[in-house]
Amino acid sequence: MNKAQDTMLYLDGVSVAFDGFKALNNLSIIVRPAEMLAIIGPNGAGKTTMMDIITGKTRPDAGDVYFDGRTDLTRLDEAAIANLGIGRKFQKPTVFESQTVWDNLEMALKKPRGIFRTLFYSASGEDIARIEDILDTVRLADRRDDLAADLSHGQKQWLEIGMLLAQDPKLLLVDEPVAGMTDAETVETARLLKEIAETRSVVVVEHDMSFVRDLATRVVCLAEGSVLAEGTLDQVSANPIVIERYLGR
């Protein structure tokens, strides 16, 4: 427990196997408050699986997972973990396609999640202002009444980032946010994530190296379910093992 103190996210010795295949193998990672961590690594390295474990979708076979220095995440389910303040953007953008951009954000907005509170909810002026604010941030203000299904791939990514912001989490897990984005959008996303990381912890998984360079933050390279190398992007990408196992391919 002591080791977890002053961390926002603390993973120690986490392992999980699917049908004997070790997707995570004794993985240990620490994220501090208001710190951004970029995670790179080859396909199948276990990056998404790590997020599944943090958010309660998958239970680890072994290891400790602590949030905010004290909460054991392995005992909680998805909804409880989300309500603690952990937001997640999925690798494949998943927004609610048959609903409008506005409704997607309204559902994500940090508000009591109880059944009857939700039934009798009506948006206060403050809530509306907050959603409008987010719409501006993710540049979807003119699409607010459109169905999410009608957005481009990049816009869906941004809507999902907007939903993350609406949730107002302490820790954001962002899985491949710039897939399908133009170069300009990618640069913009890096800027936005850096801004978010000034006040919250952010974990970003990405294959796009120029994007990771833009983030200018600590980098961890995963392979075969454990940490291969750690440091700045330059240090990690100069590492001969990383070159052999990931970058060189």
Place this chain on the structure above:
Amino acid sequence: MITQALLRALDKKAIWLVAILLALAVAVPAANLLIPAGQPGHVPTYIVTLFGKYLTYAMLALALDLVWGYCGILSLGHGAFFALGGYAMGMYLMRQIGTRGVYAHPTLPDFMVFLNWRELPWYWQGFDQFWFACLMIVLVPGLLAFVFGFFAFRSRVTGVYLSIITQAMTFALLLAFFRNDMGFGGNNGLTDFKDILGQPVQAATTRGALFAASAIALALSVLVCSMIVNSKLGKVMVAVRDAESRTRFLGYRVEYVKLFAFTVSAIMAGIAGALYVPQVGIINPGEFEPANSIEVVIWTAVGGRGTIVGPIIGAVLVNMGKSYFTGALPELWLFALGALFIFVTLFLPKGIVGLLGQWRDMTARREQAPAAPPPPAQAAVAAERGEDPATLGDVQPKPAE
């Protein structure tokens, strides 16, 4: 807070629908009772009862749509909640027979005397009181749905598996209610009703009142459903339908969202069943037949799931077809129903309402002319026929290209 929710419920479509139903609640019994038989405008009593029955079916279909169309739970056992509500009403009606039964026993219904029972079983106590029966009509289906849903949704049973266990639930109830020693009249069920609230069930006035009650109950159900689906919870229900696990990661307890919808829906189905029984004059275990519950799914699919008006249109139209077929060509009905379902699934995934919507979009685009709302006279005619004047413009044949 509550008033805001109510205001939200009254969107334009719901107002129309409620207004039409309330107009029908007055107009149809009036046309039956005030206009003498043989004169134009008279509605015969059997039609009043027949359409009263359709209205209870419509309410059942609307209840199913709340869980299926909006929340993605395909219940193949909703007939069970309908039947339970019906049995609760049937028990009240049995107790009203009093000494007028064949055996003239003051408290025991005929079938209990026939089985040599000495006294009323504990679970028949209180059913001589109308208020108690009403309570049970709400409580029994509601409680069953709550307990069933609590375990099913908590263990994350979804999709086909959930459909199968709902079907198993209604089948188990079917078998149980068939047994004589259960004390619900076994195979024959409950029938030969005499009075409801002191009025003879067969009287035209009572029939009219039951029709009106059914129309009003359906109108209230429309309001309740409309309030739910227009609320944020309604949006979350749709989110659960479309991407259940994503909804969890937003922090919503999906199992409670489903449980809420399922329980509200079961209560609505129970009330529909309670209104159905005095109009048809009998409730027997056949109402628990799994096939009945599947028919409700077909009505809803035909009308258009995920809409408020769709299941109502579907239930009334399909049952009008059924009444016609079972009279004229009884052996063909099941084939017709099956064909209808396949046709709708393949070609009309959004049902009749979806078709009307498509039609509207197409004609609006083609004509580019501002589609004027129907003139008031036309709307009034439509209201009399029980159509939604909002969709009237679409019903009229359009010249081909």
